[in-house]
Amino acid sequence: MSLEASTLWTHAPDTEQLRRVLQRMLESDDLALLTWNSHPIGSQHPNPVTGGVYRFRGMAGLPGCTASWSVILKVSVRDPERDHPSHYNYWKREALIYQSGLLGRLPDRIRAPRCYGVEERPDGSIWLWLEDMEHLRQADWSLTSMEAAAFIAGRFNGAYLCGLPLPEPSFLRYSWMGSWVSVCEAYACGLAEQDDAWTAAAQLPSGWQAALSSIRSRYRESMGDKGHLLEALERLPRVFVHQDLWPPNLYFPEEGGHTDALHIIDWQFAGISGIGEELGRFYGLYLSKAASHGLQPPKDRLLEQYLKGLRKAGWNGDERLVRFGLNASAGLRIVMVLPKLLNAIAGLEGGGFRCLDKAEKLRHTALELLNCLEEASQLLHELWPGEAGGQS
Template identity: 25%
Template sequence: MKATFTPSTPGVHDRALLGDDDVDDADLAAMVADLWEVPSVDLLDSVAQTVDYDIPSILTGARTWVRGRADAGDGPRDFTFFVKRVHHWRHSPAFAFVPPEMGDWARSAVPWRAEVLLYGSDLADRLPAGLSVPRALRVDDRPDETAVLWLEVVEHSTEPWDRTTYVEAAGLLGRLSGGARVAEVADIDPLPWHIQYFVQGRIAQTVLPGLFDDATWQHELVAPHFSSMRAELTAVANHLDPLAEEFAAMPHRAAHGDACPNNLLRRTSGEGFTLIDYGFWRLQPVGFDLSQLVVGDIQIGRRDADDLPELAEACLTAYAAGLAAEGLDVPDAVLRRGHAVSLMLFNGLPSLPLELLAEAEQLAAAGELTDERRTAMDHWSRQRAAIARYALDVLARTNPA
């Protein structure tokens, strides 16, 4: 999410893009003064622009840059805010695809309040050294289950991660999970959540129908890469309830909830990270955050899975060291099992590329499925299969039976 803008016009305020998310000029001036830590500013001009960001979220309604100039008494200076509207997922276009008979259940299945509440909390003061969060200049919490967050812009490195970066992040996530002060806000979201919400929703509705369909396994994007795992994945699918019960019974600690590299902004200094997009923050089994850390970029096609087992092992070791640094004694077997069960439920079974099959069908129908696109899809499916293979292996290896 690089902050690139159309320059504001001197003396003009054009924030119409924000609609109801906007504030008046006096409030914007007050936020700029707060950002700059000065008594007051004269607001000179401002403009709003949509953030160029291509990863959808059911909990995010809008992402907008607000940029302009103000004068605190020493001449015009530029300012920038990142404005994010978050909401209950009933406001998401995706909610329209929920079967009517499941509407009431679906409304209660996805918590969304954590990010709003955390930006209004002292989380920044509780995090271990090396982790930070953006500063919130304003949090507008609305009665219609939406909220608008006005956040400082975080400068960060856009360099690709290497193993050292992943290992550093894993260690800090371990410290986050083990930290006593972080634990005090781990359950800040009052909305209840249980793993069965995910099993009965995401897995049962979007994964299992395709997994149990013979046509899926015959598809050219699936057969070469997943067919050898069909029996194993089907066995896991038939064992979902006991696996979910095991997940629920595990020791739970604070978790970011979606700790993929995209949500851990690498500081420009090269050391430490800024946490963003923690709408799924809550208590989760110890080791939960390792899953998205090591496979998140593979899932969205940003990196290959060639070194996944080795990378995951290095991250597990670093995460354990982070827990220990916070004085938390977690047996190695418990940590590894927590990682294995979490990974299988949230990444292993969902790795079956059902959305790619649907996309390929649509492109083919429109005559737009080129050889280049087919090759890219095949490569992505192969990487997703590597996630499934790793998930199956660690689940079997850590099975207490």
């Protein structure tokens, strides 16, 4: 469900409402709203609970001067399927986080946009008025940028292992990965377990058939540990996480500024998770981009930087815990990627193979995720012997 621009214009803020937002933003009660305009920004396929993101610009009159301004309006819409705090995509979570004031108490060098207002609307939606990060430098997909983000993520997570209290609100204490896996499996309708889903391999080159047979076998074996992996993630040292670190949500200081600070937007998935999970989701998102550009998955390099960040924060615990969090949370993405791969194969037509390129990229991603799952299972046996699948 999404809120079309025309709907926003029907319920657009009146000038007095916008003036109040600007009073908070510009810290002046003596303010006149001179001009303003707005336009939608962001993805054409937003989060289902995001009814739109809009940039408002204009001029304001202040005592003795005028000032230009810009502010972001993010609309959150109620969704019956995502209306409980235990859901990884609980529709009210970001609004509640901003209302709690938590994002004003983040560790050093981590910043969220300032919030200038949280408004519950008559139609049941929530409007978030947020600081515009347009003046900052958005992260890109380069390895340099990704390594910098991994280091800062380590410092961010590590702060909660070294004295910074974990946030208390109940809407942050849920199993993100457990909820996400459950939702993905429901949407996939057990496709990867259905024999018929694999029959399309017959029309592929022989090398592909062998590869898919291996993927199928490894997937079935790895999924035997799924429940144990999810349980073990809940045993890891707990940290506050953003859980959606990828370039569209990450901003570095202005060009020429330090890269050891990070501004992060979109806190919809934030919560309490295990050490390394933040990096696992980060790496899982990066994998699809790496596959699209024929890049070598840089897991070890990102892990090295994340660990450096943890050490910088003062954490000197068992590195295997971090590796487990990374590999388990990244590897479990297979429940989403493998159905996409099977659907791409099913879409191949005759000798045209119009979906073959997409399938090839998904195959590379699936193989790397299986590598992660297998490493996570090995670490599971090392860290918690006797509790993993196949143990007596």
